[in-house]
Amino acid sequence: MDFAFDARTEELRGKLLAFMDEYVYPAEAVAHEQRALLASPWETPAVVEELKAEARRQGLWNLFLPDSEYGAGLTNLQYAPLAEIMGRSPQLAPTVTNCAAPDTGNMEVLTQFGDEQQRKQWLEPLLAGEIRSAFAMTEPEVASSDATNITTHIERDGDEYVVTGRKWYISGALHPDCKIFIVMGKTDPEGSDIRRQQSMILVPRDTPGVTIKRAMQVFGYEDHYHGGHAEVIFDHARVPASNLIGEEGGGFAIAQARLGPGRIHHCMRLIGMAERAIELMCRRAVSRTAFGKALAQQGVVHNWIADARVTVEQVRLLVLKTAWLMDTVGNKGAHTEIQSIKIATPRAVVGILDRAIQLHGAGGVSQDFPLAELYAGARTLMIADGPDEVHQRSLARRELKRYV
Incomplete structure (x- = not known):
């Protein structure tokens, strides 16, 4: 297994990191302000449409889709570090790059199982972000x-x-x-x-x-x-x-094909959420004083930050291994790993976000920081795409089968 980034991944990472710094992070507060002035909360703030146009101009569009006829043609291993970067701003970045669920999964379904008319009528405008x-x-x-x-x-x-x-x-x-x-x-x-x-x-x-x-x-x-x-x-x-x-009776198989990539995409983005939480923890720790010394000098804070770093490195490696297996032996061959990351990643990231919220005190549960909303999203992923217990049940049965 070789998880080194190839030249194309490095190029896209560089462009995406610059796009996040120059456009996405500054737009988070702007989008929030614009949304408050809209007639309906479901309308799109103007800044989002501006970002979509810029992302498309830069070629940061439909990066999730491995079919080069319709998308960027990236492997799961190539897409993983890009999805992680987008996960740092999960409300904005996936949306403005046309890489947001549920559209991604629906586009994959239409790409794999839709007929020519269905792809023309629905897939093409979805790919265009229309x-x-x-x-x-x-x-x-x-x-x-x-x-x-x-x-x-x-x-x-x-x-x-x-x-x-x-x-x-x-x-x-x-x-x-x-x-x-x-x-x-x-x-x-x-x-x-x-x-x-x-x-x-x-x-x-x-x-x-x-x-x-x-x-x-x-x-x-x-x-x-x-x-x-x-x-x-x-x-x-x-x-x-x-x-x-497809055909009558094919819905369950289509759902399974849809959920495999969806699960790993969620886990990729979750790692980005954890990285942002660690960054916020560190910035908070060096800027706040309690009981006569900086939070960064408190032993318990050292433990939280160190544990968060170790945890992120562990789950990232598991996600990369899963992506590599999906690319080399297919989703079925990576079934155990897909279930493993679905169990491990949300659980790990919820723990990191919980500590980050604790470190921020009242600010951690407020709208002034993204942590509370990130927590809600991460905690929900312990239920979405199949609750953890369902994956644990299936995973345990597969392990036990070797001994029975």
Whole structure:
């Protein structure tokens, strides 16, 4: 395993680091001020559109997509350090480089499984950043950690499918530019193979029968940059049969293909969040005095900073190993490592952010520092894309199988 950055990665890292320093970090406060003046909290601040234009001009666009026909053509190992840099400003940087979830996963689905018409109608404007999208899988009435539980029906009726169900925490659905949902539901709820009951289908947001019921909060945050998280009702929403992605019964497999890259992208960005937290801890420690000496001279603070550094180096190496395996043996061959980073990284970063908040005192839980919002995002990733316990269960079973 060789994790050294190649020439292309080094070039993009340099450009992205400069872009962050010159444009993204200064825009964080500006975006916050502009958003307060907008008629709707879901509208996009002008500075975000300016940053998108600049990122595209600099070639810092669609870096996540390994298919060179549509994206930058980077491997997971090449993309990892770039996603880490973007994770330092997770509300702005992924959005302005067109590397933000859920659009990234949806673009990957359309690239791999969409037909020519679906790619032309939906993938092309997503790649251009002209529209946004949402992925509708999670449901409030069942434990969606087990995807076979979902109850939304996708029923064939002649040349159409009829979609009926209730979803929630549908990221991106409240954004005014969100034009399309990828909806997972059951086309064969009584089928003998529980992993062949589900299908995925494209449902335009303006389809009659589609209702955005409410915005869901995450630890009190509404996550405006990603278009929020909505509860959505599909009440006999009719779409053409040609909107089915792939084949009937292929939804579970598509979901697994979508979640592998999504999980590692989250972990890459989490490491960037941890690095920013360490930077903030150090700056705070050398600038504040308590009980007659700088916080940087307090032994417990030394421990927090040292432990944070060790932890970041450990999880980064695990993420890089996972990226390397995904590139060399595929997602299936890297299954154990993907689950490992999904368990280890959010847990590790939540701990680092917790110490950073503690070091900042009241400021740590305020809007004056990004730490509270970073904490909410990191803690949520212990649930999103499959809760930790589901991955632990699967990982343990795989380990035990060698001994049984």
